[in-house]
Amino acid sequence: MTARLSPWLIAFTTLIYIFLAGPLVIVIGAALSDTTYLTFPPQGLTLHWFVRIFEIGAFRTTIVTSLQIAFLSTALALAIGIPAAYALNRYRIQLPAWLSTLFVLPILVPEIVLGFSLLRSVAAGMNAPIYASLLIGHTLIVLPYCVRVISASLSSFDFSVEEAAISLGSPPAKTFFTIVLPNVRSGVIAAFILAFITSINDVSTSIFLTGPGISTLPIQILAHVEQFFDPVIASVSVLLMFLTVAVMAIVERTLGLTFLAK
Amino acid sequence: MLKRHAGWILAAPATLLVVLFLVLPVAATIASTFGDPKGVFAPYIAFFNSGFRRTVLWRTLEISLATTAISLVLGFFAAYAVSRAPSRMKSVLIIAAVFPLLTGVVVRSFAWLIILGKNGILNNFLVGIGITDQPFNMLYTQGSVIVAMVYLFTPLMILTLVGVLENIPDDVIQAASSLGARPSAVFRQVIFPLAVPGLIVGAVLVFTGSFTSYATPQLVGGERQMMMGTLMYQRAMVAFDWVGASTVAAIMVVITIAVVLVMTRIARRLNPMAT
Numbered sequence: 001m002t003a004r005l006s007p008w009l010i011a012f013t014t015l016i017y018i019f020l021a022g023p024l025v026i027v028i029g030a031a032l033s034d035t036t037y038l039t040f041p042p043q044g045l046t047l048h049w050f051v052r053i054f055e056i057g058a059f060r061t062t063i064v065t066s067l068q069i070a071f072l073s074t075a076l077a078l079a080i081g082i083p084a085a086y087a088l089n090r091y092r093i094q095l096p097a098w099l100s101t102l103f104v105l106p107i108l109v110p111e112i113v114l115g116f117s118l119l120r121s122v123a124a125g126m127n128a129p130i131y132a133s134l135l136i137g138h139t140l141i142v143l144p145y146c147v148r149v150i151s152a153s154l155s156s157f158d159f160s161v162e163e164a165a166i167s168l169g170s171p172p173a174k175t176f177f178t179i180v181l182p183n184v185r186s187g188v189i190a191a192f193i194l195a196f197i198t199s200i201n202d203v204s205t206s207i208f209l210t211g212p213g214i215s216t217l218p219i220q221i222l223a224h225v226e227q228f229f230d231p232v233i234a235s236v237s238v239l240l241m242f243l244t245v246a247v248m249a250i251v252e253r254t255l256g257l258t259f260l261a262k
Numbered sequence: 263m264l265k266r267h268a269g270w271i272l273a274a275p276a277t278l279l280v281v282l283f284l285v286l287p288v289a290a291t292i293a294s295t296f297g298d299p300k301g302v303f304a305p306y307i308a309f310f311n312s313g314f315r316r317t318v319l320w321r322t323l324e325i326s327l328a329t330t331a332i333s334l335v336l337g338f339f340a341a342y343a344v345s346r347a348p349s350r351m352k353s354v355l356i357i358a359a360v361f362p363l364l365t366g367v368v369v370r371s372f373a374w375l376i377i378l379g380k381n382g383i384l385n386n387f388l389v390g391i392g393i394t395d396q397p398f399n400m401l402y403t404q405g406s407v408i409v410a411m412v413y414l415f416t417p418l419m420i421l422t423l424v425g426v427l428e429n430i431p432d433d434v435i436q437a438a439s440s441l442g443a444r445p446s447a448v449f450r451q452v453i454f455p456l457a458v459p460g461l462i463v464g465a466v467l468v469f470t471g472s473f474t475s476y477a478t479p480q481l482v483g484g485e486r487q488m489m490m491g492t493l494m495y496q497r498a499m500v501a502f503d504w505v506g507a508s509t510v511a512a513i514m515v516v517i518t519i520a521v522v523l524v525m526t527r528i529a530r531r532l533n534p535m536a537t
Contacts (some may be wrong), residue, residue: 005346006445013343016336017355020362020417023373026383030376038376040383084276091269099273102280109288110474110518112491113511116498120294120508121287136283143276201366203477207495218368218477225372225481234376237369244364 024241031234038231049235059236061213062220069216070199073138074146077195078188081146086180088147089154103147106140111204114140119208130211137205142195149194153187154180193247200243292512295505305509315493319513322489325404325479326472329411330465336412337419337464338457344420345427356424359417367414371478374410375401378482402484410482411475415468422467426460427453462529470518490514 026040034044053059081103088100106114115137123133157180165175181188206216215223217240225233298304309315344355362370377383378400385397400406430453438448476491483489488496490510498507 005343009339009343013340016340017358020358023370023377023413024362024365026376027369027373040376080275080279083272087269087272094269095273103276105280105284108522109284110514112474112476112494113288113515114284116494116507116511117287117291118283120504121290122283140279140284147276197364203367207476218366221368222477222480233372237372240369241365
């Protein structure tokens, strides 16, 4: 049963959705324009600006760095986040209640403050290489997604299945990988995707953790906009969007997207 | 022995990471603002004595409040329509809201440079239809930052509120209307009060997000519309005034955490379903 919606509400909602989609359509259009300046609607169609991305060394290297950092930080966050989520569910009584709050702190603390603090204490204070500091920063900001999403799928897992396997002689570690992990597979995939997208788009933490030779794609786009205002910015933005679409297609295939609304 | 500590052993790596690289560094940043020989609160007195920095703080509050209010209104109506839409339409609308959310902040802010710029789409359009001969200066104004931020946060608001509004049973709405309440009365007296806790959660997310944002004020606001995030960056990386930057950071942390704590407490108290 759905309640009847007023035509005014439908019209207003349509306008809001046009407002949401419009700017992204404009960026795509501007990326295809055969002009040396940014314009919409595109005048003439060309893919030249996509080729141009890879002719600019700074974009080539930052795309590689962004992908590396996104993969590494996601993998690290999963490697420490999965055991943490497991512990939070399986050993709830042993662990203090504030521990689950601790794991969402990276969302609560303003990202820009985290970035600056890592610069002060880790990159400058401990003289850590900038790449390592950047990796630590990204691992921190994606950790909450890993712990929370996987915790949510573990909360519906029946741990007596695991106990049954162990009591039948299966070693605990093997039981975890053959019984527990396959049951929360969809949670791990969702966490991976959320973490990856968060890392690859991050600005606020990374802005303080880039130095000579090391930068990420969004930071490079910011720097480029300040000097040039050409369609390369639009095409590189579309490239970032395309990555998002590709990742979302994987989510849609494996889980259905509605889980994101919960 | 091992079994009794199994929970801690498994949680240890993640706990250590957060404590060593988030809790301690952020605490050190805040602590560094209290070490001034001129007095414990000297950096804060300097901050509030500077007319420029007071303006930045005030502007940031204004922009964040305006962004929160506007995206609450847009998000509430859109989310209500989405939550009552037929299920196929609903998933399309949810995906359409998720997609911009997963597109980066830089891309979504940059789009407004193309729209609002001096030779941008909006100015070309206004000149084209003869409303004005000279293009308006729309970028680098408070309005442009608010528009870009509303654009940034409305999808988040919609997704937060769809979940809340979906949980209002259709029965409640039908009961109200079958008892003679007009649609506007149902909206004001039934749906809205039930949605208040969700509205508060959404408002907290949007307020803290806009209060601490960096990329949007940097791109769309520029030097002229400096906000707390861009001020902090400018202090740290341009002026190399790390104590000044830490002071801005500490003020940001205090305001964010205060807003989160106060508002979630109010949300809990106002939840009519809880009693």
